Amino acid sequence: xxxxxxxxxxxxSDTASGATPIVVDVTGMTCAACSARIEKVLGRMPGVExxxxxxxxxxxxxxxxxxxxxxxxxxxxxxxxxxxxxxTAVAAxxxxxxxxxxxxxxxxxxxFALFLFSAVLTLPFLVAMVxxxxxxxxxxxxxxxxLALATPVQAIAGARFYVGAFKALRGRSANMDVLxxxxxxxxxxxxxxxxxxxxxxxxxxxxxxxxxxxxxxxxLGKLLEARAKRSASAAVAKLMQLRPDTATRLLPDGxxxxxxxxxLRRGERILVRPGERVAADGLVAEGASDLDESLxxxxxxxxxxxxxxxxxAGTINGAGSLTVTLTAVGEDTTIARIGHLVExxxxxxxxxxxxxxxxxxxxxxxxxxxxxxxxxAWWLAGHxxxxxxxxxxxxxxxxxxxxxxxxxxxxxxxxxxxxxxxxILIRDIxxxxxxxxxxxxxxxxxxxxxxGRPSVTDVFTLGGSGDEMLRLAASLQSASEHPLAAAFVRxxxxxxxxxxxxxxxxxxxxxxxxxxxxxxxxxxxxxxxMEELDVDLRLFxxxxxxxxxxxxxxxxxxxxxxxxGLVALADPLRATAAEAIARLSAERIxxxxxxxxxxxxxxxxxRAVGVDAVRAQVLPEGKVEVVExxxxxxxxxxxVGDGVNDAPALAAADVGIAMGSGADVAMETAGITxxxxxxxLVAAALEIARATxxxxxxxxxxxxxxxxxxxxxxxxxxxxxxLAGAAMAxxxxxxxxxALTLTRWKPKL
Numbered sequence: 221x222x223x224x225x226x227x228x229x230x231x232x233s234d235t236a237s238g239a240t241p242i243v244v245d246v247t248g249m250t251c252a253a254c255s256a257r258i259e260k261v262l263g264r265m266p267g268v269e270x271x272x273x274x275x276x277x278x279x280x281x282x283x284x285x286x287x288x289x290x291x292x293x294x295x296x297x298x299x300x301x302x303x304x305x306x307x308t309a310v311a312a313x314x315x316x317x318x319x320x321x322x323x324x325x326x327x328x329x330x331x332f333a334l335f336l337f338s339a340v341l342t343l344p345f346l347v348a349m350v351x352x353x354x355x356x357x358x359x360x361x362x363x364x365x366x367l368a369l370a371t372p373v374q375a376i377a378g379a380r381f382y383v384g385a386f387k388a389l390r391g392r393s394a395n396m397d398v399l400x401x402x403x404x405x406x407x408x409x410x411x412x413x414x415x416x417x418x419x420x421x422x423x424x425x426x427x428x429x430x431x432x433x434x435x436x437x438x439x440l441g442k443l444l445e446a447r448a449k450r451s452a453s454a455a456v457a458k459l460m461q462l463r464p465d466t467a468t469r470l471l472p473d474g475x476x477x478x479x480x481x482x483x484l485r486r487g488e489r490i491l492v493r494p495g496e497r498v499a500a501d502g503l504v505a506e507g508a509s510d511l512d513e514s515l516x517x518x519x520x521x522x523x524x525x526x527x528x529x530x531x532x533a534g535t536i537n538g539a540g541s542l543t544v545t546l547t548a549v550g551e552d553t554t555i556a557r558i559g560h561l562v563e564x565x566x567x568x569x570x571x572x573x574x575x576x577x578x579x580x581x582x583x584x585x586x587x588x589x590x591x592x593x594x595x596x597a598w599w600l601a602g603h604x605x606x607x608x609x610x611x612x613x614x615x616x617x618x619x620x621x622x623x624x625x626x627x628x629x630x631x632x633x634x635x636x637x638x639x640x641x642x643x644i645l646i647r648d649i650x651x652x653x654x655x656x657x658x659x660x661x662x663x664x665x666x667x668x669x670x671x672g673r674p675s676v677t678d679v680f681t682l683g684g685s686g687d688e689m690l691r692l693a694a695s696l697q698s699a700s701e702h703p704l705a706a707a708f709v710r711x712x713x714x715x716x717x718x719x720x721x722x723x724x725x726x727x728x729x730x731x732x733x734x735x736x737x738x739x740x741x742x743x744x745x746x747x748x749x750m751e752e753l754d755v756d757l758r759l760f761x762x763x764x765x766x767x768x769x770x771x772x773x774x775x776x777x778x779x780x781x782x783x784x785g786l787v788a789l790a791d792p793l794r795a796t797a798a799e800a801i802a803r804l805s806a807e808r809i810x811x812x813x814x815x816x817x818x819x820x821x822x823x824x825x826x827r828a829v830g831v832d833a834v835r836a837q838v839l840p841e842g843k844v845e846v847v848e849x850x851x852x853x854x855x856x857x858x859x860v861g862d863g864v865n866d867a868p869a870l871a872a873a874d875v876g877i878a879m880g881s882g883a884d885v886a887m888e889t890a891g892i893t894x895x896x897x898x899x900x901l902v903a904a905a906l907e908i909a910r911a912t913x914x915x916x917x918x919x920x921x922x923x924x925x926x927x928x929x930x931x932x933x934x935x936x937x938x939x940x941x942x943l944a945g946a947a948m949a950x951x952x953x954x955x956x957x958x959a960l961t962l963t964r965w966k967p968k969l
Contacts, residue, residue: 242282242289247302249275250384250397253584254301257388261299262292274629300387331443338377338436341369345429363415363422370428374408377435398584400438402591403616407431410609427610430940434617463534463555467499468492470543484549492531492542500533501548509540587619587931594935614934618944619927627919630959635912638965643895644905651891655875655909657856661804661902662847662869664861665815665825668879669800669899670791672862674704676711677772677792680763681785689784691717693744693777695737699725704773705733707789708744728752732775743778744787750776755783771821790821798829800899805830807903810855814838814846814869843869860902877902904967915962919955926951 249255255273258280262271267287273280280303282292289305296303348361381404384397408431414422469479470489481499484490489505492498498511510522513535522538525531531544534555550556591612598608636646646652666672679686694712697705699722712719722742725735731752732745743753750757755778757764764786767774772788801811813834815822822836835846843859847869850857859866859873870876870890878890879897894901930947933939939947 242284242287242292243306244280244282244289244292244296245304245306246273246278246280246296247304248384248387249273249278249301254388258296258299258301261295265292265295268292274633277629277633300390328443331439334377334380335436335439335443338373338432338439341373342429342432342436344369345432348429363418363420363426366426366428367412367415370408370411370432373432373435374404377439378404381435381438399587399616399619400434402588403613404431404434406609406613406616407434410606414606427613430610430613434944463553464497464499482550484546486546486549488546490544490546492537492544494537494539494541496537498531498533498535498537498542498544500544500546500550501553502531502544502546504529504531504542505545506543507541509542510538512536512538583619587615590619590931590935591615597935598937610940611935611937614937614939614944615931618930618934618939618947627923627955627959628916630956631912631915631919631962634959634962635908635915635965638962639905639908642901642904642908642965642967643898644901644908644967645893645895646905646909647891647893651875652909652912654856655858655892655906656913658809658858658875658906658909660810660812660850660855661858661860661906662812662814662843662850662873663831663899664843664859664866664869665813665817665822666791667862667897668860669797669813669825669829670793671897672791674707674773674789675792676707676787677790678767678788679785680760680767680788682759684784686785687715687717689777690715690787691719692737692740692742692779692784693787695720696722696725696733696735696742696744698722699735700727700733702727702733704775704789708787741780743781744775746775750778750783753778753781755781757783759783760786769820771824793825793828794897794899796898796900800902801829801831803900803903805832807906809903809906812846812850814843841868844872847872858902858906860899877905898969900969901967904969907967908962908965911962911965915959918958922954922958923951926954 246258249258255275258273259271262268262273262280262282265284265287268282268284270283271280272282280292280296284292293303293305344361345366378401381397381400385401388398407427411422411426411428411431414426464481466478467481467484468476468491469484470476470491476491484500490499490502492509494509504525504527506527508524508526511525511531512522513532525542530547531542532555533548533553548554594615595608595612598611599605632649632652635652639646663669676690679690681689690708690712694708694717697708698719709719720737722735722737725733727733728745728749731749732743734741734743734745734749734753736742743749743755747757755776757776760776760783764774767786767788770788770790772790774786774788776786777784804811810833811831813822813826813829813831815825815834815836816838817836819836822834826834835842838846843866847857847859851874856875857873858875858877859869860877860879861870862879870878875892876890878893879899892905894905926947930939930944934944
């Protein structure tokens with residue numbers, strides 16, 4: 221029979237952390253060249269180790285030990301952009317997000333009004349173009365009428381692009397605004413010059429419809445892009461909304477006071493009334509209720525909570541009142557860490573995006589050079605100034621790098637946001653990029669495929685009452701803190717068995733426990749303890765062997781030196797473990813079980829869930845060797861563990877996936893953390909990684925497609941500036957809309 225082992229120890233690991241990144245909200249960016257420009261100027265600052273600017277989120281993250289935030293803000297502003305440092309206090313952060321959302325809404329309204337203004341003045345040009353397609357002319361649209369219509373569009377709708385171009389050139393860089401300003405100004409200025417030269421006869425030489433249509437379409441694209449970006453970046457704002465502004469603090473004298481959540485401290489107690497959100501992480505001290513944790517963990521069913529259970533900030537209390545002792549407050553709460561990690565993931569750049577940024581940094585100067593060469597080629601080919609100008613303008617207009625800059629970040633923002641809603645926290649963008657290629661998953665056993673705590677599975681007697689035997693055993697074990705003792709107590713509670721008080725409690729290390737319950741001597745332990753107490757076990761030997769053969773821990777319950785029966789315990793499988801492995805197999809992903817446990821329980825679990833291979837009695841460093849061996853064989857390996865004993869293997873794998881409820885160590889070690897202990901989320905995490913990576917590839921294809929195809933066509937004269945403007949606007953709308961389809965993703969559970 222297996223001995224009652226001492227409670228397992230769980231070593232913790234410390235993760236060295238560098239300087240805390242400075243996060244700054246940036247305004248005024250219009251394309252990838254803008255974000256590249258800001259990264260470049262920040263990178264030149266003394267003391268700045270790393271600067272990452274996200275165009276989709278309008279955010280900059282700077283690692284700069286010893287550098288003042290004000291100096292960073294001034295540097296960004298000198299480069300021609302707006303910058304505001306981020307306040308991390310709960311109320312202030314929520315207020316800042318609300319202000320940012322309100323400003324985005326105002327900007328959308330301004331852009332919409334500008335679009336309507338521009339569209340109304342551009343509409344006559346479009347109407348006039350219809351008969352022109354059939355060889356006729358709209359005589360009512362005289363050169364002077366065209367000038368009257370086009371000038372307000374160029375001056376008012378084009379103002380934002382002139383301002384943006386001026387700021388960019390002042391900062392010795394070039395962006396989309398430079399291209400738009402150059403292209404539309406050239407078409408407009410040439411048309412004004414033609415009227416001055418030809419007067420009423422200038423009709424065939426006018427390209428006001430090109431400049432007005434381009435500006436109108438670009439503003440429409442900006443409007444659609446702004447709405448899409450607002451939707452894609454809503455994940456963090458929604459997480460912040462889960463945190464209440466105030467809490468009811470319980471004072472030592474028993475009175476209550478309502479305080480801001482920023483004033484709460486660890487160790488204090490708060491009262492959570494029915495229907496309220498929990499203000500901070502803690503342990504239930506008094507009361508019982510059901511909590512809705514769906515917005516934090518993705519778990520759809522309410523979770524019962526009682527004394528000693530953990531509660532998480534942001535979860536919604538059910539019908540009962542709870543007194544909670546706080547264990548984490550403010551930025552240390554689970555919901556705050558989730559929000560921070562989601563932001564980190566969305567701000568971070570995938571390696572492919574770094575390549576795109578390098579391309580975008582030189583893209584605008586290259587396009588200007590191509591436009592100049594296009595003009596020169598047409599001029600040298602014998603065309604007049606007008607004939608050479610139009611294809612050059614079309615090149616400038618179609619080559620806007622907006623789509624290129626938005627292709628990767630919009631997909632990452634949408635994908636990580638959808639994953640967070642499902643309880644999948646993606647912390648490491650490089651892990652996300654690798655996860656799409658995973659073809660082998662290595663699982664730890666305890667706490668991953670199993671529940672991580674022993675439970676009573678069998679109660680065997682030779683004719684007596686199993687419940688009575690369990691009552692006596694649990695009454696005695698209630699005085700012990702051993703994990704197996706807790707399993708006895710839970711089993712009795714589940715069956716509704718009332719316990720008695722134990723006295724004269726004695727624990728024998730490696731053997732079991734004994735004591736007095738209701739005046740009778742009770743012993744619970746292994747064969748060695750029973751031998752010492754002279755308890756005859758011959759009647760139970762065959763059943764004990766059978767249960768031990770099922771990889772269960774078997775203990776004997778004796779009363780007054782007479783065996784009453786056996787209780788078998790095991791670490792039960794998670795209900796969804798077999799389904800999780802089946803889903804991986806369906807995706808042609810191999811599964812391995814690697815555990816430090818003995819061979820018998822490891823093989824029993826392997827048979828039950830259907831993994832492809834199993835290795836038992838493996839030490840933590842041995843798990844690293846297994847992962848590295850699989851990687852050397854050419855496989856892309858994901859390691860799934862609890863983030864504590866498995867930390868070395870999580871770090872060694874291509875992708876580390878931590879199971880659990882967001883423990884510090886798990887979130888710091890793994891690239892992906894599953895906020896709900898459901899193994900099926902492993903397959904879901906790989907699925908959203910593949911979906912996100914697929915969207916990135918699709919977006920980059922469309923972004924490059926528009927430019928690779930459009931620029932040569934424009935240079936050869938096959939695209940008018942108006943058509944080029946439409947194609948450019950459509951490229952941005954295409955990639956953002958394509959990325960937004962990820963927001964509808966949900967795990968198939």
